[in-house]
């Protein structure tokens with residue numbers, strides 16, 4: 390069997406691996422310790438947090454068909470959150486997701502979906518690919534200078550700006566990938582020793598350095614201990630991406646306390662994660678970027694306007710294109 394290298398074990402990379410494993414001998418390279426990418430769950434003390442994607446919708450037939458067996462197994466569950474929209478500090482709209490389009494989460498964490506998909510895939514974790522060399526076939530080099538050889542195809546599913554650092558300049562879609570911008574986000578994880586009574590489980594916030602507040606522990610199967618996940622606005626993250634974490638934590642705590650009218654600065658557990666490339670700046674859509682001549686391709690949520698469903702569908706589109714060739 391010909392060899393295929395996939396860079397990234399997020400939903401895009403894992404979907405590609407499961408779709409194409411009948412055709413290729415696949416190795417997935419992942420720079421992180423665990424799988425899932427931005428479908429992320431982190432544990433600390435007795436608390437657990439989804440610090441990347443918060444929930445997802447299923448608007449396409451193909452994604453619904455993929456998610457249904459995971460719902461049947463309990464690995465994906467509906468989040469019937471009390472949802473509010475907050476403008477500055479004022480609640481301007483209330484709704485209940487129980488009676489709206491379903492919003493889903495992985496259970497017991499967002500990364501449950503990735504962990505399931507990863508079971509039958511050869512994944513080299515803690516391996517950051519730093520360059521791709523093409524002669525007769527592809528050779529990948531990692532941070533330690535280790536070479537992985539003899540791949541007929543290579544596919545990058547890293548966020549567009551990171552993909553650009555890897556693909557060669559003669560990749561026919563180089564300029565198109567270069568034009569795709571992604572913005573950052575800070576994710577503040579708060580574990581509280583005393584349960585706060587809040588009028589919502591999920592809040593979208595506008596006109597603030599905060600864009601989102603979730604009572605993460607109110608998602609299904611999240612166990613004990615109240616947890617909040619707070620996301621900064623993209624603007625705030627862009628301006629402060631290199632700031633000291635303590636200063637960012639203090640600012641986001643202060644803003645959150647102001648919005649929810651409870652002091653969260655004394656939370657028992659406070660951890661910050663900075664996502665350099667969290668979301669697409671524009672919701673544009675592209676066909677997957679394939680160079681049949683060089684046998685290199687790239688895709689990810691950033692091909693289909695961002696989001697979890699976009700990641701899945703971009704992988705499906707690329708797998709279709711490679712399979713039908």
Ligand SMILES: Cc1cc2nc3c(=O)[nH]c(=O)nc-3n(C[C@H](O)[C@H](O)[C@H](O)COP(=O)(O)OP(=O)(O)OC[C@H]3O[C@@H](n4cnc5c(N)ncnc54)[C@H](O)[C@@H]3O)c2cc1C
Pocket residue numbers: 396397398399400401402418419420421424425426427428440441442443444445446516517518519546547548551574576620664666667668688689690691695696697698699700
């Ligand atoms: C804070 C935040 C909130 C979000 N909220 C939502 C939401 O509520 N709903 C929603 O639908 N979507 C949300 N998203 C977006 C969603 O998480 C993504 O659309 C989706 O998870 C992207 O999957 P992916 O596989 O395309 O990319 P990723 O999950 O980013 O996977 C790419 C993988 O490539 C790896 N990688 C990168 N470079 C290298 C390298 N050189 N070598 C090896 N490995 C490498 C990365 O470590 C990563 O694991 C959110 C994202 C963030 C960050």
